[in-house]
Amino acid sequence: MIADAARVGKRPVTVERFGRRIVLFRDERGALVAARARCPHRGADLGLGRVVDGAIECPYHGFRFASDGRCVAIPCEGRGASARGVAEALALTRYEVREHRGFVWLFWGERPDELPPVPWFEGLPADERHAHTASTDWEVPFARAMEGMLDLHHAPFAHRPWVPGMGALLDPYDVRVEGDVIHAMGVLRHDDGAPWDGRRGWKFEMEVRFPGALRLSFGKLVVGVVGCAPIDAGRTAIVGRYYMPVPAIGRLLARLGLLMEFWLIQPEDERMLASSEPRDADLEACRFVRADAGILAWHKMRRARLKA
The missing domain is CATH 3.90.380.10 (Naphthalene 1,2-dioxygenase Alpha Subunit; Chain A, domain 1)
Incomplete structure (x- = not known):
């Protein structure tokens, strides 16, 4: 449990956990995405950028990264950058993350074949209005x-x-x-x-x-x-x-x-x-x-x- 999920809205949010900056944002479906906050291009904090059509855009040079980590736009290289293979080395490092009961849950470490269930507690109210x-x-x-x-x-x-x-x-x-x-x-x-x-x-x-x-x-x-x-x-x-x-x-x-x-x-x-x-x-x-x-x-x- 690393953060309050309500903190992650239309704009990306950078948190520091485990000695590393992690950017949290939502894709076009509203699902939570977690990735290393450092832009693979020149290292800028992606949390200072914005989300466009479910992709996170670097505030420094406008490079965009889809929710699966692929670099999908490099403005300075033009529309054909992806086809020319320029973007292949620019993939984001992603982390396994889940949103459950209003909290952000991050799996840290080598990913197993099957992720464990998100831990929770019996007896807590399902209605969080109180x-x-x-x-x-x-x-x-x-x-x-x-x-x-x-x-x-x-x-x-x-x-x-x-x-x-x-x-x-x-x-x-x-x-x-x-x-x-x-x-x-x-x-x-x-x-x-x-x-x-x-x-x-x-x-x-x-x-x-x-x-x-x-x-x-x-x-x-x-x-x-x-x-x-x-x-x-x-x-x-x-x-x-x-x-x-x-x-x-x-x-x-x-x-x-x-x-x-x-x-x-x-x-x-x-x-x-x-x-x-x-x-x-x-x-x-x-x-x-x-x-x-x-x-x-x-x-x-x-x-x-x-x-x-």
Whole structure:
């Protein structure tokens, strides 16, 4: 999950992911296309150009590229350029991309014979009239960003002004791993020496589809989806959506909640993560405790992928 699909309209959009600039645009049918943003001719950013009849036009010299990557127009060489073979060496590097539930999903790596299905989460509303989506970038490496997403027990301290009186004891706390999915449930409550009564405290539930797609729920009202993707070795792109199934005002509440999250809460998370040493993180970088079980599970998945 690399971007909010609503960002890609009539004009192309360049995003930076995985250390590379990627241009997103729509073909004549409105289908999403992803390609390397660098024009094969002289390297200009195609995201600064325009889309003409479903082909993306370079802003520098007007070269056009169809949705399949073929160069279909070279104005300086005239109409016969394609027939003379001039365009053959100018094909765009394309990436496999899908649009699903309002997000842009990119397959990164060598293409298999059959692409895996786009990951999604059960139980989310199909009607998104009560939802709002927003994006931000963190000056934090991807692994650190994912640690922040999976961390439940920082809230009473890192976000004290916004959740005054929140208990710091994470109990109960349960983490299950099923294939590429991490399920976590926890309750932050006051440590009164008694077992949880099933009512007191703040209940959180989380489902993480490795590497960077998350479903979050806070109590019974707020449900969120978050996608994290590396921009480069030191930065992470985050796209989030809140669902608030409240008649008439659900979208407004979701917008207000997400604005608070992105303007007030997440900057505190980013500040803590950016201050952490070492800058990047792995299994040996920290000393984990019971309440970090979800983070530990994610790092183990990551290590297994890197070794594969």
